[in-house]
Amino acid sequence: MKTVFSPLHSRRDVKTELDGGLLIEPHEKPSRAETILARVKEQALGEILEPEEYGLEPVKRVHTADYVAFLKTCWQEWLAAGKPGEAIPAVWAGRGMRHRLPRDIDGRLGYYSFAAETSISDGTWEAARASANVALTAQKLVAKGERAAFGLCRPPGHHAHADVFGGYCFFNNAAIVAQAFRDQGYGKVAVLDVDFHHGNGTQAIFYDRNDVLTISLHGDPDLVFPHFLGFEDETGEGAGEGYNLNMVYPPNTPYSVWSQGLENACERIQTFKPDALVVALGVDTFEEDPISFFKLISSDYLTLGARLARLGLPTVFTMEGGYDVDAIGVNAVNVMQGFDRTA
Numbered sequence: 651m652k653t654v655f656s657p658l659h660s661r662r663d664v665k666t667e668l669d670g671g672l673l674i675e676p677h678e679k680p681s682r683a684e685t686i687l688a689r690v691k692e693q694a695l696g697e698i699l700e701p702e703e704y705g706l707e708p709v710k711r712v713h714t715a716d717y718v719a720f721l722k723t724c725w726q727e728w729l730a731a732g733k734p735g736e737a738i739p740a741v742w743a744g745r746g747m748r749h750r751l752p753r754d755i756d757g758r759l760g761y762y763s764f765a766a767e768t769s770i771s772d773g774t775w776e777a778a779r780a781s782a783n784v785a786l787t788a789q790k791l792v793a794k795g796e797r798a799a800f801g802l803c804r805p806p807g808h809h810a811h812a813d814v815f816g817g818y819c820f821f822n823n824a825a826i827v828a829q830a831f832r833d834q835g836y837g838k839v840a841v842l843d844v845d846f847h848h849g850n851g852t853q854a855i856f857y858d859r860n861d862v863l864t865i866s867l868h869g870d871p872d873l874v875f876p877h878f879l880g881f882e883d884e885t886g887e888g889a890g891e892g893y894n895l896n897m898v899y900p901p902n903t904p905y906s907v908w909s910q911g912l913e914n915a916c917e918r919i920q921t922f923k924p925d926a927l928v929v930a931l932g933v934d935t936f937e938e939d940p941i942s943f944f945k946l947i948s949s950d951y952l953t954l955g956a957r958l959a960r961l962g963l964p965t966v967f968t969m970e971g972g973y974d975v976d977a978i979g980v981n982a983v984n985v986m987q988g989f990d991r992t993a
């Protein structure tokens with residue numbers, strides 16, 4: 651399988667993440683992508699390509715122009731306001747307040763975000779742009795005939811809504827790929843999110859549509875991020891009713907249980923008969939992941955990849971979460987190797 655990777659991911663190098671009342675070293679760190687890349691090379695998974703530049707048009711097929719413009723200038727606005735640290739949202743429109751866009755940078759950060767753990771600093775914009783180009787280059791490879799391609803995206807994307815960032819995500823790479831498939835004439839696309847966390851952004855972006863099926867398996871939002879979306883009664887709305895599927899699992903869920911949800915997802919995908927599949931691949935389902943609570947083991951990712959291959963669909967993988975950096979390379983590349991080894 652071919653891998654798309656951009657060295658520009660390393661421009662995303664914030665030094666803070668608000669966690670437990672402290673500013674900690676971010677879990678979503680550059681070494682994650684470098685470790686996966688090293689494993690791709692060590693395993694000779696396939697050719698490694700740098701991304702092509704697709705510009706902002708494909709990004710704006712998913713994200714609003716004002717949100718994109720905000721991300722581009724946010725850091726400069728923050729500096730111009732004389733702020734001493736990294737840009738961190740700290741105020742949001744709570745119940746009974748107005749969702750209107752203020753002029754002040756603190757208000758703008760709150761308007762365009764849903765969580766406070768995702769600091770912004772110099773280079774975040776460039777890295778987010780490169781990550782979207784990585785995903786779009788992987789999509790192009792598949793559109794040109796590859797059975798599958800691995801978009802080694804960093805920063806991740808599945809928490810990003812049309813005009814909201816959070817959960818370490820800015821541009822929703824999986825949604826951008828799904829929309830690119832649609833814009834290139836693929837009539838129906840399925841997005842399967844196997845990250846430990848709910849793909850709230852992806853769900854929201856396609857929630858009222860029946861041309862893109864969105865499915866996510868994840869930790870119970872009653873207990874974990876993103877807390878306010880991802881419940882099983884969220885099945886889509888309007889034309890999209892029945893085209894969103896959430897499967898929620900408790901702490902200590904092993905592959906033997908989780909894979910029943912995977913089977914359910916695969917059956918739903920086969921019923922939908924899509925022309926392409928996008929897999930939002932997080933490996934924070936791993937037993938040792940520092941911020942999650944499932945109990946998948948490394949060999950399970952080989953099994954996962956093989957199961958996805960058996961869907962027989964043109965497939966684009968977008969890298970999402972996974973924070974046990976010692977294991978992330980093996981676990982992510984195991985998915986690709988499991989896929990490749992399955993006809």
Ligand SMILES: NCCCCCC(=O)NO
Binds near residue numbers: 817934
């Ligand atoms: N306390 C913030 C947790 C953000 C979750 C990031 C992630 O892995 N999403 O898939």
Ligand SMILES: [Mg+2]
Binds near residue numbers: 848867868
């Ligand atoms: Mg998920």
Ligand SMILES: [Zn+2]
Binds near residue numbers: 932934972
């Ligand atoms: Zn995650």
